[in-house]
Amino acid sequence: GAVVSQHPSRVICKSGTSVKIECRSLDFQATTMFWYRQFPKQSLMLMATSNEGSKATYEQGVEKDKFLINHASLTLSTLTVTSAHPEDSSFYICSARFLQGFGTEAFFGQGTRLTVV
């Protein structure tokens, strides 16, 4: 299957600082990338949908000024958690979808465990 690489896998930051998470599609071009947040023992919660070259579409209740998403190329999207607070601690996961073909399959990155202290 297609490979989506997410970096870093774990990050600890101080409250008030910003953290950037990268999501790369390694062997395909992704028109669309998605960012999810997952709390322990819960399902994935979609935060935003990112299309290359355009502004991200945020789900209701997600603060776009706090969770900055940039999708500058067909292989890279970034999520920046600005002015992080302990309540932002969570597991963040990206996924990417194929440019060609049926364009439905979504492949996920390994996830990033963010801990804000």
Place this chain on the structure above:
Amino acid sequence: GENVEQHPSTLSVQEGDSAVIKCTYSDSASNYFPWYKQELGKGPQLIIDIRSNVGEKKDQRIAVTLNKTAKHFSLHITETQPEDSAVYFCAAKNTGFQKLVFGTGTRLLVSP
């Protein structure tokens, strides 16, 4: 919008037994149904998917069935192994929309 329900929330089986996880969806326009396996501390991994033009798909020990009339689909794992232990998520999507709607997940535990 689409709503996906998944049952059971936890499932314990003995090694070698079969496991079945069921999902129902609400939007009759949904036409793509993937299943993901998520191991602890990792991202979900696509294990099998089915589109609405077929009723069943099989890949070795894993199979998925789809009943469009009843709007439910199921994951079947035969000859379970301890390494099958993980959380499994179903999802549904309408090609008219970009996003997947996920079920609540099933924690499968396969005991040796």
